[in-house]
Amino acid sequence: MTANTVLESKTEDCRLEESRTAPFHLPPSEAEPETLRLILGVGRSGTTWVSRVLSKTRRRVRFFMEPLFHLEPRLPFHDTGDHTAVGYESFSPDHPLLSAYRRIASRHLGGSQVKGLERDDGAWELCLVKEVHALLGTEGLLRAWQTPALFVLRDPVNVADSLFAAQTLQTIYLNHEVEAVQQEAFLDRFAPGRQETVRQLFAGAARREPREQIILAKVICTQVLQEMFLALAEEFPFVKTLCYEKLCEAPRETLKAASQALSIPWDQDIEEYLSKTMQADATSNDPYSIMRNTAEQRMRPLKFLNPEETALCRAALGAMRG
Numbered sequence: 001m002t003a004n005t006v007l008e009s010k011t012e013d014c015r016l017e018e019s020r021t022a023p024f025h026l027p028p029s030e031a032e033p034e035t036l037r038l039i040l041g042v043g044r045s046g047t048t049w050v051s052r053v054l055s056k057t058r059r060r061v062r063f064f065m066e067p068l069f070h071l072e073p074r075l076p077f078h079d080t081g082d083h084t085a086v087g088y089e090s091f092s093p094d095h096p097l098l099s100a101y102r103r104i105a106s107r108h109l110g111g112s113q114v115k116g117l118e119r120d121d122g123a124w125e126l127c128l129v130k131e132v133h134a135l136l137g138t139e140g141l142l143r144a145w146q147t148p149a150l151f152v153l154r155d156p157v158n159v160a161d162s163l164f165a166a167q168t169l170q171t172i173y174l175n176h177e178v179e180a181v182q183q184e185a186f187l188d189r190f191a192p193g194r195q196e197t198v199r200q201l202f203a204g205a206a207r208r209e210p211r212e213q214i215i216l217a218k219v220i221c222t223q224v225l226q227e228m229f230l231a232l233a234e235e236f237p238f239v240k241t242l243c244y245e246k247l248c249e250a251p252r253e254t255l256k257a258a259s260q261a262l263s264i265p266w267d268q269d270i271e272e273y274l275s276k277t278m279q280a281d282a283t284s285n286d287p288y289s290i291m292r293n294t295a296e297q298r299m300r301p302l303k304f305l306n307p308e309e310t311a312l313c314r315a316a317l318g319a320m321r322g
Contacts, residue, residue: 031102033145035127037262040229041152042222043132043173044162046244049277050152051130053255055119056273057264062127063119064104068134070115071100075134078176084133085176088186091140098144104129126263132173135225136180142236149236150258151229154244156222157305157313160215165303169214178202178221190228194320198224201316212312215305219313223320251278 039054041047048065055063068075068084075084075096086097103109105127141147163171180186182202187195198220205216233239240261247254251274259266302310 031106032127033098033102033105033147035125036101036105036145036147037126037128037264038141038147038149039128039130039152039262040135040138040149041132041154042135042156042159042225044159044166045132045152045154046242046247047130047132047152050150050242050247050255050258051128053270053274053277054259054262054264055128056269057259058267058269059126059265060121060124061119061264062117062121062124064114064127064129065116065118066131066133067104067114067116067129068100068131071103075100077134081172081175082133085180086134086137087180088136088183088189089140091137091144093144095137095140095144097134097137097141101129101141128262128264135228136177136186138228139232142232142239146236146238148238148262149240150261151226151233151239151241152244153226153229153241156219156226156317157310158244158302159222160219160313161302161305163218164215164305169211174218174221177225178217181221181224186224186228190231191224194322197319201319205316208312212309215309216312216316220316220320223317 039047039051051063051065055061069082075086077083077086077096091098104114138149142149163173167173182199184195187198191198201220202217205213205220208216229241233241240258242254242258252271255270255274256266259270264270305313
């Protein structure tokens, strides 16, 4: 390696570091947040299946898969781990998460500017975004723009099993949220009367051996995040929930209701793609594939958690629910 190559490499490293630490100011753009339609849920809950099916609509749409993690300038919430993990907080009009979604819904955004853009029809009418990041910012987003949203819910034990099977115990996903959901403001809002129970469950998880610590903490975190989704759906009439287990039992009926909630007409293109996803691809070992034997998914054997760990998780969830 030449001296010039080393210098260029160091310069590029400095530029990357500056982009990570620079204030999050997006350039002015003609954003249309009223076009946003959100499909949100904890990772591995079924959001990919739901969003990819609905994105096949004949209506003209822009469709993003998890753009927030790749957006530049980076969301500034953390320097390590998942930088998109916003806390539960009040939003000002120029909050970074709102700025990020404004950019996503801007007609000046080029297709190469943000990763995750899977469809970008000319003169699109809706901007459909599937996200599993920055979930604690959901209430602020709903209050700011009254954005129609669909929350996908799934048994937290199955969520954790799928997450760890796909990403291992070393995944950074939900690490910051585990801490954030124990804060007083969040628990007072979404776990009234059970604040101490939730804190004690997290404290008990922290006293176990390392593998069980990680598993239990993320199962508990998933449960309280989904309780947040349920509470928000009760409060905001333009928000709906979708149960993954019900989706597996009755895919068409469940997705038809979801499409109506997001102003996405159910049509033959959606119908045909849904049918395709319900047939397992026997040649694929991709944990992110949505080509599954739908009838088998609800009761499929766990891939990562052993029976003892599963029992610990079920006991914690039982204690949370009373």
